[in-house]
Amino acid sequence: MSLLDMTVTKMKQYNKLPGRFFRLMPVIALATVLSAGCRKVFDFEPTNTVDASQMYRNVTDADAAVIGIYGQVMRLAKNYVLLNELRGDLMDITPNSDIYLRQLSEHNVTVNNPYTDPRPFYRVIMNCNDVLKNFKIMVQQNKMKQAEFDQRYSDVGAIRSWLYLQVGIHYGTVPYITEPIEDVNGIQDADRFKKINLNELIKELVKFMESLPSTDDYPAGSTLQTVVDGYSTSRFFINKNILMGDIYLWDGQYRKAATSYRKVMDINGPSGQGEDFYNQYRVSSFNESSITYARAQDFSSITYTPGWRYLFERPADRQFGWEWIWVLPFDRNYEPVDPFIDLMSLNGGSYLVRPSQQSIDYWDSQMQIYTFTAGTSTAAAIFRDNFPFDARGFFSFKVFNGQPVIMKYLYNYLDVNGNPVNTFNKSGKWFLTRAATLHLHYAEAANRDNQYKVAYAIANRGIKETFDTLPAAARTRDVTKWQQTFLDPPYDFDAREGDGPAYRNTWYRNQGIRGRASVKPWVIDSSKYFNMTVAAPRPVTDAEGLRRFLEDNIILEDALELAYEGDRWPDLLRVALRRNDPSFIANKIYDKLIKSGISAGAAGQARAKLLAGNYFLPFKW
Amino acid sequence: MCGKNRLLITAFLLAIGFTACKKWDDHNQVGNPDLKENLMEGLSVNADLSKFTEYVKKAGLDSLLASSKTFTVWAPDNDALQNLDPAIVNDIARLKSFISNHIASQTYYTRNAQIQQRVAMLNGKFNNFLGTKFEDANIVRADVPLKNGVLHVIDKPILVLPSIWEWVNSTTGQYNQNAFIAALNFNFFDSTLATIDSISALTGKPIYRPGTGFVLKNMFTEKVQNIKAEDKQFTYFVITNAGFTTESDSLKPYYKTASSSVTDTLSKYYTVRDLAVEGIYPASAVTGLLSKFGAAILPDLTTLVETRKLSNGVVHIFNKLDVRTAAKFNEIVIQGENPTGFLSDKTGNTNYRVRVNPTNNKDFADIMISGHGVTAYYAYYRLNDIPSIRYRVFALGTNDFQTGTFAQTVVSKSYVPPATPGGLPTYTTLASLTHNVPLYTAAGAYNEVNVGEFTPNNFGMLEIQMTSTATNPIVLDYLRLVPVP
Structure with a gap:
């Protein structure tokens, strides 16, 4: 039982009768039947379940309903990661995997595949529908204040939209039901519940999400912002602005998507000061989240703790909160058990999935920079082009006995030698959203909104360095006119850092996704996309070419930074649909299967299927 | 089904069973x-x-x-x-x-x-x-x-033959070569074979009974070919006395030491170590055979004295057998990232790097020490059993980390360990060869450079010190020492 489920159960326990009663019950019942057979004996209230009349009485009940929904969402963790990653090109099956995992990986799913059953998703959706309906009744009957209703209704509404986006992504054409129905199987009734395709679904979700009364997080002091069993609930809840941005991104409303994302990037307000202000969700160089080396050019001196790797291990401390936006914890003391250890670990697990060779090749194809000249800690490096591979790969997977193992989910379980610290202590986290996800999606939106330089800056070395004519020059100079975008919202960034006059402006610590990972920025062939015959700022001559070049690289960056975190298939599908280019997805899957070593035979068939636009799983009830 | 029928069927089956039993003996009796x-x-x-x-x-x-x-x-x-x-x-x-x-x-x-x-x-x-x-x-x-x-x-009796090792020991009087090999015995202490008298209360370690646990081993069987082993087969070459002396004397210049008897032993050892190969080869098929150490065996077939079959191989006895001197000496590759040690501890300035060679896109590992601040700082690489032969030195190290150009020096020194514990080793500088480290943009920056030659005066240990010019950096992918006879 998860700590989230606990609340519901604790509430239910009020009505529990002593166990002795149950033990005596058959005797009593038998005696009663034998003696009298009186009908009244069976007319007692149910004793170990909550009757509908006992729910939704006050805001505490509403909180329990919200927590209950999240408890059910947690049980989708395994399916979520398998559907979103194994169908993509970063995760692969192992020789231990069963036929159904193989089907997922090879895009050849039969209807009896248990991993592709949509019912677990719909079960939660139906519960959301019920909760939403009752919340409305509660606020009408003044059992809950309007502000409390706004927060809770929006949260459950967002979770339902997120679930619908998931089923839409994987099943394509699905029934969109927003009213509670008595029996889940009732949705098979094709007349009552017409199936709609992904496009129509996204339009519906935009409409619904825009109608939500609140997009903010639960405010501090709210009964849902608390500590449960040692876990702060501040990262339990879905971020509605990011979901809104994602839905806009799917819908092609890029300016609105960027605006939604930007609200989260400025979570501590547009102006302010202090560590939280400068660091939270800004991909800051002060975040303890970078790839760093004790000696700039010595790979063996890479920093394990703190740093990028530690993001996946560290407890929910202050720095954790600067990067992570939505994380659900699995604790050894509560159900559900962390499903990822069994899925991924070679020791203490079944090792059913592994990193694909394709994903390893993505990291190997990168070049690192080192930020300091040898022997000094201040002067910028001169040569930056021959330190091979991306160290994020080094931390995302590890090879034990020749077997590559996905490590991101296992840092709370395995020690440095790859052995379980305690075999039975299966604690872990379900990583859903973090600042890097936010920034990369923002960059994707900005690029499609023709803000190429902003997209480039966010994904590469940050605003300050990109919007500066002398990126490495000392901060003692006057930077008044540099290090800022001079654009309208949501692309207005001021990252000035100077000492004369003094600036430490809002974004000055932003170091960009690739800057943080210590890899080389992308090199754009200017002559290909810009008119080089005129003076700067040079006009773009091939906007579509530039946009696609940047988009390809942003999607690749998603693979490097967010591998195995459940983003890959949606990222690939979104771009393939946007470009109406199935080969974008088909060729990547083909390459993964060819390199897999155990799936090469299925590669041709998978590519042909995807090239024909068959992206979706069979919707089998 | 009624009870009567069931009884009938059972009776019928039993009847079949008993009749079949009669033939049972035919099935399992030994026919042959x-x-x-x-x-x-x-x-x-x-x-x-x-x-x-x-x-x-x-x-x-x-x-x-x-x-x-x-x-x-x-x-x-x-x-x-x-x-x-x-x-x-x-x-x-x-x-x-x-x-x-x-x-x-x-x-x-x-x-x-x-x-x-x-x-x-x-x-x-x-x-x-x-x-x-x-x-x-x-x-x-x-x-x-x-x-x-x-x-x-x-149709023939299989006589019991001696092994090569037994034959070598039985012919020490006849062949100087066999006498030399038989004399390469040494005592080896194997604690698993020793008797433990007690456990020391002072150190907690076992005290062994004197005289137990010693095994006689032989340098030749340990390091060259184990001609004692019966389960393998070898081809062993013997050079008769005059030819053996000629052959081993030809190596003496390369194994110069302070003592002529040591030199004699060394030159004989380096002669015999190329004279056994695994597998059976008839005398007609041995020309050009490579020894374990990569040298071609070139006997004068007209001088074949005898071929003798033994239990674990064959012996060919020649009056004259040549192994080219040049083939005896192999090139030595020293990887920069694996130094034996440093002049002093500058861990914070020492980078064990992985880099890409942009000319062939392959990764390589090197060492780069920068900002150490010590004049003539060095990383050293110690080499054992180096003959006194001229070596040509090729170096590869590329400056891909700073604009300032610099040179470094490959200092080769003979190294004699201290005679007594706590004493000082003796160094003799053989050569200081300058390596002008090319900038990564220069043509051929990732090709090795011939930096010069040196010749050890005696057989023994060498220390190569990769030395900085003043406090400049050191960078080294590898050094290749090619013998030039």
């Missing part, structure tokens, strides 16, 4: 009368094996062959044994060894010997079994199955 007899009985009933049977009994192996263990016997027939040396027959120990040389544990059928099998015999020797050949003998009657094994009849 040979399988009723054990090997000893099988031998006895064969008139043409009477001599072998007699010798088996005389050697006291009859009860073994009648036992329930499984054996294979390759029995020579009476014709084959008629000329057997009576000395063998009259010496029970030799006879037992001779007879055991025809018996192996487990069964070996000719069908198992499609490819050559080296079969362990009861006397500890190994014989080759291939098809219908057992060593030199032909199998005239094959694969006779018996209760406890297999019997083959062969």
Whole structure:
């Protein structure tokens, strides 16, 4: 039982009768039947379940309903990661995997595949529908204040939209039901519940999400912002602005998507000061989240703790909160058990999935920079082009006995030698959203909104360095006119850092996704996309070419930074649909299967299927 | 179904069962009368094996062959044994060894010997079994199955031969080369064989009984080829005394030491270490054979004195056999990232790097030390057993980390460890070769550069010090030392 489920159960326990009663019950019942057979004996209230009349009485009940929904969402963790990653090109099956995992990986799913059953998703959706309906009744009957209703209704509404986006992504054409129905199987009734395709679904979700009364997080002091069993609930809840941005991104409303994302990037307000202000969700160089080396050019001196790797291990401390936006914890003391250890670990697990060779090749194809000249800690490096591979790969997977193992989910379980610290202590986290996800999606939106330089800056070395004519020059100079975008919202960034006059402006610590990972920025062939015959700022001559070049690289960056975190298939599908280019997805899957070593035979068939636009799983009830 | 019917069926089935029982004996009785007899009985009933049977009994192996263990016997027939040396027959120990040389544990059928099998015999020797050949003998009657094994009849006796090691030790008077190898023995302490008297209360370590746990080992069998091993086969070359002296003397200049007797031993050792190869080669096929250390063996075939078959190989004795001096010396590659040590601890300035060579897009590892602040700082690489031969030095190190150009020096020194514990080693500088480190943008920056030559004065240890010019950086992918005779 998860700590989230606990609340519901604790509430239910009020009505529990002593166990002795149950033990005596058959005797009593038998005696009663034998003696009298009186009908009244069976007319007692149910004793170990909550009757509908006992729910939704006050805001505490509403909180329990919200927590209950999240408890059910947690049980989708395994399916979520398998559907979103194994169908993509970063995760692969192992020789231990069963036929159904193989089907997922090879895009050849039969209807009896248990991993592709949509019912677990719909079960939660139906519960959301019920909760939403009752919340409305509660606020009408003044059992809950309007502000409390706004927060809770929006949260459950967002979770339902997120679930619908998931089923839409994987099943394509699905029934969109927003009213509670008595029996889940009732949705098979094709007349009552017409199936709609992904496009129509996204339009519906935009409409619904825009109608939500609140997009903010639960405010501090709210009964849902608390500590449960040692876990702060501040990262339990879905971020509605990011979901809104994602839905806009799917819908092609890029300016609105960027605006939604930007609200989260400025979570501590547009102006302010202090560590939280400068660091939270800004991909800051002060975040303890970078790839760093004790000696700039010595790979063996890479920093394990703190740093990028530690993001996946560290407890929910202050720095954790600067990067992570939505994380659900699995604790050894509560159900559900962390499903990822069994899925991924070679020791203490079944090792059913592994990193694909394709994903390893993505990291190997990168070049690192080192930020300091040898022997000094201040002067910028001169040569930056021959330190091979991306160290994020080094931390995302590890090879034990020749077997590559996905490590991101296992840092709370395995020690440095790859052995379980305690075999039975299966604690872990379900990583859903973090600042890097936010920034990369923002960059994707900005690029499609023709803000190429902003997209480039966010994904590469940050605003300050990109919007500066002398990126490495000392901060003692006057930077008044540099290090800022001079654009309208949501692309207005001021990252000035100077000492004369003094600036430490809002974004000055932003170091960009690739800057943080210590890899080389992308090199754009200017002559290909810009008119080089005129003076700067040079006009773009091939906007579509530039946009696609940047988009390809942003999607690749998603693979490097967010591998195995459940983003890959949606990222690939979104771009393939946007470009109406199935080969974008088909060729990547083909390459993964060819390199897999155990799936090469299925590669041709998978590519042909995807090239024909068959992206979706069979919707089998 | 009513009870009556069920009874009827049961009765019927029983009837069938009893009638079938009559034929049961036919099914499991031994059809082949040979399988009723054990090997000893099988031998006895064969008139043409009477001599072998007699010798088996005389050697006291009859009860073994009648036992329930499984054996294979390759029995020579009476014709084959008629000329057997009576000395063998009259010496029970030799006879037992001779007879055991025809018996192996487990069964070996000719069908198992499609490819050559080296079969362990009861006397500890190994014989080759291939098809219908057992060593030199032909199998005239094959694969006779018996209760406890297999019997083959062969047309020649298989005499017990000494191993190469035994032969070497028995001919030390005749061949100086064998005398030298036999003298390379040393005592080795193997704690698992020693008797523990007590455990020291002071150190907690065992105290061994004096004189126990020592094993005699030999440098040649340990480091060159284990010619003691019976389960392998070797081809061993012997040069008769005059030729051996000529050959070993030709190496003396390269193994100069302070003591002429040490030099003599070294030059002989470096001669003999190329004179044994694994596998059996007839004298006609040995020219150009590569030794374990990569040198080609070039005998003068006209001077072949004798070829002698031994239990674990063959010996070819030549008056003249040459191994080219140049082939004796191999090039040495020193990887920059694996230094033996440093002048002083500058860990914070030492980068073990992984880089990409942009000309071939391959990764390589090197060492780069920068900002160390020590004049003439160095990383050193120590080499053992280096002959006194001219070495040409090629260096590869590329400056891909700073704009300022610099040079570094490859200082080679002979190194004599301290004579007494706590004493100082003796260094003699042989050469200081300047390596101008190319900038990564220069043409051929990732090609190795010939920086010069040096020659050690004596055989022994070397220390190569990769030395900085003033406090400049050091960068090294590898050094390649190529011998130039």
